[in-house]
Amino acid sequence: MEFNEAKNKFIQNWGILGSSWGINRTMAQIHALLLISPNVLSTEDIMDELKISRGNANMNIRALMDWGIVTKEYKVGERRDFFNADKDIWAVARLIIKERSKREIEPVLKVLSEVKKAEGNTEEIETFKTVVSDLESFTSSLNGVVEKFVKSDEHWFYKNLLKMVK
Amino acid sequence: MEFNEAKNKFIQNWGILGSSWGINRTMAQIHALLLISPNVLSTEDIMDELKISRGNANMNIRALMDWGIVTKEYKVGERRDFFNADKDIWAVARLIIKERSKREIEPVLKVLSEVKKAEGNTEEIETFKTVVSDLESFTSSLNGVVEKFVKSDEHWFYKNLLKMVK
């Protein structure tokens, strides 16, 4: 396969994956582009490569920086900003999981702990409470694994993977 | 908290969570409603409770059945279909993970194995190949855990959780 074909295919598919994960397509594509670039890129470079507007580029680069997976770099004698993506896949995975957990798991736990205070003891209410409490215990377990993962390194993960599989 | 308030809050929030996971809001809400219903519900019941149209209800119920987390039930002497959601949270989690893995992890692995055949050995191409190969190994590890989880039971999960945390 010719390199440019491979590159485009990779960027496109990273975009598709992003959208099915609630991350917008352009944001995922910029990330993909930066991931495979040996050198840092300016906003213009990104606009040209992905054929997107300045505003779109700017907003999504910022979102990536908020997530902590892209950093701003300075070049001496250059006024423009350049951007770089962390190429350590484990570090990226940790940051993404951390961010999603903060946005998704934590609010769910909050809602579950609120709604489980529902008053009454009809069958309907009992069923409700059981489901909510099961969800709560599942979600906290998940949260436990996630927190552990976020603080871990690649080695920790593989060691545990091995334990799990055998 | 009054039961109806808790119930609505739960359904609404399940919907929000769904949308940030690429699952449409109504589908997640129908699932939430069925989860907390001690008895099976008809399409009309669902339409009334969630104030949605027949078409919308029908399409999303079908999607839930495709995912395997909702089943059709028959009542003697009743012509209408009734629906029920599996209340075992672990079973639900397994089905959801299985479905998402099929839709997301597998296609990614396919694309990665295709694009890693990129030809050439410039710095750009070398960087590309390294990133792709790192992603591939990460993704297969993930896939390994997921497959294990999908075949597992609650007990297996907790046992391993314990191993990981200590």
Add this chain to the structure above:
DNA sequence: AAAAACTTTCATTAATTATTGAAAATTCAG
């Protein structure tokens, strides 16, 4: 076989989310 009860489809419409691009703001060199 016709009517009634119910389910499914799908073109239209609505709602949501993403993108553009020009204008405003900021930064920096001289």
Add this chain to the structure above:
DNA sequence: CTGAATTTTCAATAATTAATGAAAGTTTTT
């Protein structure tokens, strides 16, 4: 301070995705 380079904002527009509801399709009953 002034002006050029660059970044950021945001109202307008476009693209995408979801929801409606009436019509078509099924299945069951009489």
